[in-house]
Amino acid sequence: MSKRSFGVLVLIVVAGVLGVLAANKLLGPSTAGNAQWPATQAVTLLPTPRPLPEFSLRQSDGTQLTQGELRGHWTLVFLGFTFCPDVCPTTLAQLAQAQKQWAGLPETTRPRVLFVSVDPERDTPIKTGEYAHAFHKDTLAATADVPTLEAFAKSLSLLFVKVPGEHYKDNPQDYSMDHSAQIVVLDPQARMAGIIQPPFAPAPIAADMLKLTQAMTP
DSSP states (O other): OOOOHHHHHHHHHHHHHHHHHHHHHHHHHHTOOOTTSOSSSSSSSEEEEOOOOOOEEEESSOEEOOOOHHHSEEEEEEETTTTOSSSSHHHHHHHHHEEEETTTSSSTTTTTTEEEEEEEETHHHHHHHHHHHHTTTTTTEEEEHHHHHHHHHTTTTTTTTEEETTTTOOOOEEEEEOOOEEEEOOTTTTTTTEOSSOOHHHHHHHHHHHHHHHHHHH
């Protein structure tokens, strides 16, 4: 993909995100998003949760990750790759801090973090898991083939693209991955329910997820 094409895709995603943020601004913090959920600080809730097409990712333990595995929990989804120099480790470290703050919730309803590697050429499921678990042992880790990952990312209004390095022709491993930095929030029905924009702050994220989880508990 050319830099121009990637730029166009970025603009499309940004336009969608700005639309959500504009709705949040117009409605105000107490009424924005889905009315069944409490007001949030870090999470921008969509007016209506968006169902996702069926997907199947390969988890670090070799099992398949589908919508069914995510139902019953709020889930924070972040795309990245293990060779990521800055954004990925920083974000996973911040999410790990948030995870510690909701560790006291029952495992049956506790929010989850899902790290999806968009670099299957270098990141095997096992390697993806080892990377994610170094930040927090409970983080779900998965990857898939490129077409599956592209469809999954698109369904979340996210994107990624392989960026060849200076010596890529001589060394096929000389490349990086550009990817969306937002965190997508899935509701307990595994629907896209909101987004979290960087920069991230663990405390507000944790507070929001605690409130959302408590709101779904009878």
